[in-house]
Amino acid sequence: MxxxxxxxxxxxxxxxxxxxxxxxxxxxxxxxxxxxxxxxxxxxxxxxxxxxxxxxxxxQYFTLENNDDALAYYDHLDIENPSLYIQDKLLETNEQKGDNPLIPYEGMESDFKINKIKVLNHKWILADFSDGKYWGDLIIKYELKDDLSVDFTLAEHLLYAPQ
The missing domain is CATH 1.20.5 (Single alpha-helices involved in coiled-coils or other helix-helix interfaces)
Known part of the structure; x- marks a missing residue:
């Protein structure tokens, strides 16, 4: 067992x-x-x-930050980030009452204001604008002067048709 x-x-x-x-x-x-x-x-x-x-x-290819030749135009100025400085100056145009003066259209729902900005080089900017319902794009020429003022000139504009 x-x-x-x-x-x-x-x-x-x-x-x-x-x-x-x-x-x-x-x-x-x-x-x-x-x-x-x-x-x-x-x-x-x-x-x-x-x-x-x-x-x-x-x-990033078409940006001021990555374009050494364009940045060379601002070497003599005491600006840490020229692209940001230019964007700030462009956004200051939104502070005016009514539509932004660079936008050649009258706002339909409210005032047209610039939303997004891309500084391409030392001469051109791409910008997006909207009034909340309608939107469009701008190509803006600019000139940053030695006294750190910036002149903006509208080169081209486009307003998208509502859908």
Whole structure:
């Protein structure tokens, strides 16, 4: 009787060891598969990040900050960030009562004001304007003078048709 109990215990222990071996082996395969999948996703994300980085560099191509030749025009002036200074001066034109004087349209819902500004180089600005419902774009010529005043001249304008 004792020998049968030991035999049963031995068979039970062997089955338990076999079960743990198979379970561990399956778990190892699953973890290896997960690691390989995560490595693939990381590589895809790296490629995506590099693509986005190249797109950002493309978008920054036409900016005053990345145009050393245009920035050279302002070396003699004591301005830390000429692009921001020019944007601030352009936004000051919004402070007048009524429509912005650079926008050649009368606001339909309210007054037309300049919203977004992109300083392209030492001569041109792209700007977006809106009255809340209608919107358009402007190309503005500007001149930053030695006394730090800025003259703005409207070069082109576009008002989008409402939809």
């Amino acid at each position: 004792k020998s049968r109990i030991f035999l049963y215990l031995f068979v039970f222990a062997a089955l338990l060891a076999l079960f743990q071996y198979v379970t561990g082996n399956n778990m190892q395969k699953a973890l290896t598969s997960d690691v390989e999948q995560l490595q693939t996703e990381v590589e895809e994300l790296k490629d995506s990040l590099q693509t986005m980085h190249l797109k950002v560099l493309d978008m």
